[in-house]
Amino acid sequence: MKDKKVLxxxxxxxxxxxxxxxxxxxxxxxxxxxxxxxxVGLVDKLDK
Amino acid sequence: xxxxxxxxxxxxxGTLQEIDDRILTVDGDIPMPLGNFPxxxxxIGLSGGRTAIWSAIAQPxxxxxxxxxLGMPAVLIVPNFHHRLDLKIWKQRYPDAKxxxxxxxREKVSEVAPVDATDxxxxxxxxxEVELMTVPGTGETEYAMIVRRRGGVTLLTNxxxxxxxxxxxxxxxxxxxxxxxxxxxxxxxxxxITT
Numbered sequence: 061m062k063d064k065k066v067l068x069x070x071x072x073x074x075x076x077x078x079x080x081x082x083x084x085x086x087x088x089x090x091x092x093x094x095x096x097x098x099x100v101g102l103v104d105k106l107d108k
Numbered sequence: 109x110x111x112x113x114x115x116x117x118x119x120x121x122g123t124l125q126e127i128d129d130r131i132l133t134v135d136g137d138i139p140m141p142l143g144n145f146p147x148x149x150x151x152i153g154l155s156g157g158r159t160a161i162w163s164a165i166a167q168p169x170x171x172x173x174x175x176x177x178l179g180m181p182a183v184l185i186v187p188n189f190h191h192r193l194d195l196k197i198w199k200q201r202y203p204d205a206k207x208x209x210x211x212x213x214r215e216k217v218s219e220v221a222p223v224d225a226t227d228x229x230x231x232x233x234x235x236x237e238v239e240l241m242t243v244p245g246t247g248e249t250e251y252a253m254i255v256r257r258r259g260g261v262t263l264l265t266n267x268x269x270x271x272x273x274x275x276x277x278x279x280x281x282x283x284x285x286x287x288x289x290x291x292x293x294x295x296x297x298x299x300x301i302t303t
Contacts, residue, residue, distance in 0.1 A: 061243055061246055061247070061268070061296075062245060062246060062247035063228075063244075063245040063247075064245065066244045066245030067243065067244065067245030068245070069244070069245075070243060070244045070245060070252075074252075074263055077254075077261050077263070079260040079261050080260065080261045080263060081128070081259065081260030081261055081262060082127070082128075082262050082263070083148050083261075083262075083263045083264075083265060083269065083294075084127070084133055084148065084262060084264045084265075084268070085244065085264075085265055085266075085269050085270060085271045085290075085294070086147060086148050086162075086163050086187060086191065086265070086266045086267060087145070087146055087147055087148065087267070087270050087271070087272050088146055088148070088271035088272040088273060088289065088290055088294075089135075089271050089273055089274075090127065090133065090271075091269075091271055091294050095204065095263070096241070098293075098294050101293075101294075102269065102295070102296055104180065105295075105296065106223065106269060107265055107298065
């Protein structure tokens with residue numbers, strides 16, 4: 061990644077999608093349990 | 109680096125599943141020393157009886173027939189340059205399909221197949237339910253996609269989020285842990301992986 065803050069802002073924006081049902085990743089299992097919460101958690105890690 | 113496939117080759121894989129209305133997904137394995145690293149293809153139904161293929165993986169004929177029944181592959185999405193392993197054989201099979209990849213991936217992807225678009229692929233997708241974007245903060249190396257269906261929204265991300273809970277073999281387990289591919293919970297892989 062080139063810019064953690066910019067990426068975090070994008071993740072934060074996706075986390076506001078009200079009817080976000082899942083995140084399909086290219087390596088591993090789809091994220092179906094609380095995908096918005098997962099994005100918020102990843103933002104928190106990027107912000108540290 | 110794993111060699112680019114030049115013949116239709118079925119590598120170890122899972123079952124093609126419909127995860128939402130007109131969205132199919134299947135996992136597969138990339139052979140590597142001492143194990144297999146998981147990868148995933150997703151097929152998105154588009155307007156006009158077409159499909160977009162996110163990170164193409166060759167499938168056996170029954171599964172290919174199922175994909176074609178959903179829609180003829182019209183757009184091959186290479187979400188970063190690492191995801192071009194099967195691109196050549198898909199382009200051979202569907203020569204009219206357009207190849208899209210993020211701007212920073214164009215050069216390496218072009219070594220495998222001609223690239224039709226990078227930073228403005230929306231006209232090729234031509235579907236109001238689907239939004240393809242270059243992810244900010246990745247140095248224009250990564251795509252993401254939003255698919256809106258009646259039942260909710262599906263977000264597709266590439267190597268900015270990993271969720272490799274079940275790596276197969278010692279090599280894949282070591283790589284997954286060291287590079288933080290999300291073995292216990294979704295993670296952002298090791299910084300620099302997408303560059």
